[in-house]
Amino acid sequence: MKLVISAVLTALAAAAALPAMAQDKVLNVYSARHYQTDEQMYDAFSKATGIKINRVDADDAGLIARLRAEGAASPADVILMVDAARMAVADAQGLFQPIKSAKLDEAIPSHLRAAATPEGVTWTGFSTRARVIVYDPLRVKAADVANYEQLSDPKLKGLFCTRSGSHPYNLSLFSTVVERLGDEKGEAWLKGMVANMARDPKGGDTDQIKAVASGECGVALTNTYYLARMMKSTKPEDRAVVEKVRVVFPNQGTTGTHVNIAGAAVAKHAKHRDAAIQFMEYLASPSAQEYFANGNNEFAAAKGVKIDNPALKAMGGDKFKAETVPLAVVAKNLTKVQQMLDRAGFK
Template sequence: MRQLAILPIVLAAATAALNAHAQDKVLNIYSARHYQTDEAMYDQFTKTTGIKINRVDADDAGIVARLKAEGSASPADVILLVDAARMATADAQGLFQPIKSAKLDAAIPAHLRADATKDGVTWTGFSTRARVIVYDPLRVKAADVATYEQLADPKLKGMVCTRSGSHPYNLSLFATVVERMGDAKGEAWLKGVVANMARAPKGGDTDQIKAVASGECGVALTNTYYAARLIKSADPQERAAMEKVRVVFPNQGTTGTHVNIAGAAVAKHAKNRENAIAFMEYLASPFAQEYFANGNHEFAAAKGVKIDNPALKAMGGDNFKAEQIPLGVVAKNLVKVQQMLDRVGFK
């Protein structure tokens, strides 16, 4: 009888062990990335580690909303978001946890990660994109748009087009410029950009490129991957639009071109923390970098990894000087810069 009494305890312990083992082989990812090339990257991780990936796809805002609603019950282990501003905002809302990894410290430059604390780093960039200037060569000289600062030059009055100033892509750039110029000069620069606008901000980066190609604008800002998509487009009209414009990687003679990131973080309430860290380290590997970056015509973030992308090369992206201001520092300027945008009327 005593043996029968012990049996349920033994079975319960065995079941718990099996559940723990099963949990060790699972990773739950919430992703704002939707690129078919990522599938090979996920498959290789599973083949190498035996860890099964479950993925939830949504946009950045949807993922953040879901994490907040789920709270400590969230199954999410790894969060993939686009843009340092979005990463920093989610981090400020307490949705990530810091991790320590010697492999990530060695592979990813410090300026492409959140500021390190004694507890570690909360988010890490795994690919980069440059925020470049496109211009109409029939109306504007390359020398007149060689820097971001020149976007406020009265010489470009009535020519500048952008998407919303509050969009994370612009907000991150503007926060970088303000960090470099200082508050007073930075706000004056934003005011000058507004004064030079051809029309009120609207649309996305692709719309800005097409507006320059059509003659509506003379100058615009875009992330490099939007231009690369048009270069590679199956639509002849989109390819023709890129043929009408030129691309400048700004500030090559000074501080370098602003770059932003697509990145990842371990979720605050990750149930499979060690698997999550292993996946983060995997993303920094040359194999994963190729898929993570090239899937969206981006550049690798890991040191020593080069992406062979003809579209990026065509616009001069195979060898440019990138700005080194830490994105973690830039993130601290976001609220302040948004207030500046409101004051100068940058919609």
């Protein structure tokens, strides 16, 4: 009789554990990435691991606000963001937790990750995009925009266009350049760009490319994936824009072209920490890296992964020299550079 009772209790305990086990096969992802091909990447992870992904979408600022409001009650396990500056801000607010992973250490270069501590690394870049210069070949010579520093040269007066200086894409670039040039020369560079503007900063990167093609501007900054999208577009108007502009990967003879990241971190109060780390390691795998490169025209961050994206190759993206200033440096320069931008009148 005791054996029967024991068996029944064991069966009941096992049955009671089933919901908990099923619950552990869940990963809650807060994402600022809104790309259709990411769905295929998530599906591949779920099929391989049996872990279901629940996703909450917002922009980077919205994710940060939500995490702060939720506090320790947050269900978030993994946070996906699309800019190193914003990841650094979230990290500084204590929204991430450090993790240790030999796989990530081996796959992702250290300059594309947060600074390592004895506890581990808080955030990791999984894809990159280059901040390049597009120009009108009828008005500007490639040699005149070979380096970021030349954007402040008076010969480009009335020709330069960009989106807001405070936008994270620009803020990350400016913070990195200031790190190289030093504060005095860096601020002078920002003032020189303001003096060269064809109009006040406005719009997004695609708008800058179109402005160069239309003749409103002669030179502009853009992330590579915006240009790649237009190159792959079947719309005649996009093709017409692409035919009128040229692209330069700046600083190839010196420090290399600035690259920014889309990255991920394990949330401070993650309830499924092991699954979160497993997902992070998956993002560094060759198959996931191919989704980044081919799906959203980004560059792979993992070592040894080659891109096979016709648009990126056509613009020279398969062989450019990338800058290796640690993106963690961006964090300590953000406030200082924003103050420089204000003094320079860079809107």
